[in-house]
Amino acid sequence: MPPTQRTDARRNHERLLAAAQEAFAETGAEASLNDIARRAGVGPGTLYRHFPTRAALLAAVLEERVERLCARADELTATRPADQALAEWLRTFIAHARTHHGLGGALLLEASDAPDTDCHRRIEDAAATVLTRAQRNGTARPDLAADDLLQLALGIALTTTAPEPDHEARADRLLALALDGVHAPAPGRAAP
């Protein structure tokens, strides 16, 4: 019993991933799975064997992106002041989410279907990294949770996903607005 896949299975896995990446980039996250299988030169059955759900396929495609995003968090933490790192990372996050048609969107929210490739957790960790640093620093309110912040950013990404030309600038404006909220001193009212 080979602990490793058969080589043809491996090959098909790769091809599917490549085809999916292409299709998702073109059509968005609701691209036809049938079509993806066709592009990869395999039958639908094969696609479903490798990736039982659309979310699983999305997760696999996104993994690399997520990895890069997490790496970016560490990088920014090392090279920038806390508040700048936070702002910059959120900007990057939103840019990613937008260009992938709000892709991760469903994924990041629903999350936790696939236990192994839990992108959601990883992203949340990255967010926590930049956020808690800013909080220690005093540039982010202490009562803010990483997943709340992430969700707000995701909301911005989702509503600016449509290909309208001014959406990028708008995303920036909305993020700036949100960040002012993040910087605001106290939970509800006055400063402590």
Add this chain to the structure above:
Amino acid sequence: MPPTQRTDARRNHERLLAAAQEAFAETGAEASLNDIARRAGVGPGTLYRHFPTRAALLAAVLEERVERLCARADELTATRPADQALAEWLRTFIAHARTHHGLGGALLLEASDAPDTDCHRRIEDAAATVLTRAQRNGTARPDLAADDLLQLALGIALTTTAPEPDHEARADRLLALALDGVHAPAPGRAAP
């Protein structure tokens, strides 16, 4: 040539609207149009004659809700201080958007397909009403556009649409955060 519809057409229109309202409430905005036609006791062809696109049907169903939301804006303007009115109206807006499965979402963003029932415009006007009053009052930053604010609120609604139990509280937290951003004194940095 009767300037008015035939009575059976009128009747079917009503039935379709009622069925759609029901179906959208149950299943969300992606409810099957086929099923809606079936519920209304008409053929699919009839549905498509009355509402050429899903968006048109959604718009028709939402119109009443939108109306109510706009009325609420006026009401709040008349009875509350500017900043309270703004906060309260946004709360209401988000609540509506959430319970309708982010429904208006697509509608409000895409908008402007159907020229007559332009919900988008009406909502935006309502938002502008409460916002500009708060701006005159000094409780909202002057450089904020109504449609940006609306979009941020919509983002909050969209990401908290899933039926998870804590999403309502989370929506509140996110709105509070956004509002702190709205209250923040200046565009980028310091106070004038």
Add this chain to the structure above:
DNA sequence: TACAATACGGAGAACCTCTCCGCTTGGCCA
């Protein structure tokens, strides 16, 4: 009451997701 014009409705084309199962193929073992 007869006759347009108007509106209906369902069959059907073209797509989608997802499953099942007979057949092929890769890799091990003699």
Add this chain to the structure above:
DNA sequence: TGGCCAAGCGGAGAGGTTCTCCGTATTGTA
């Protein structure tokens, strides 16, 4: 090197969807 068998393939097909077309029924009027 050849043979065997599990792992893996792929496509037919069931059941869903959106949307169209056109023969038929209904309405309101002359």
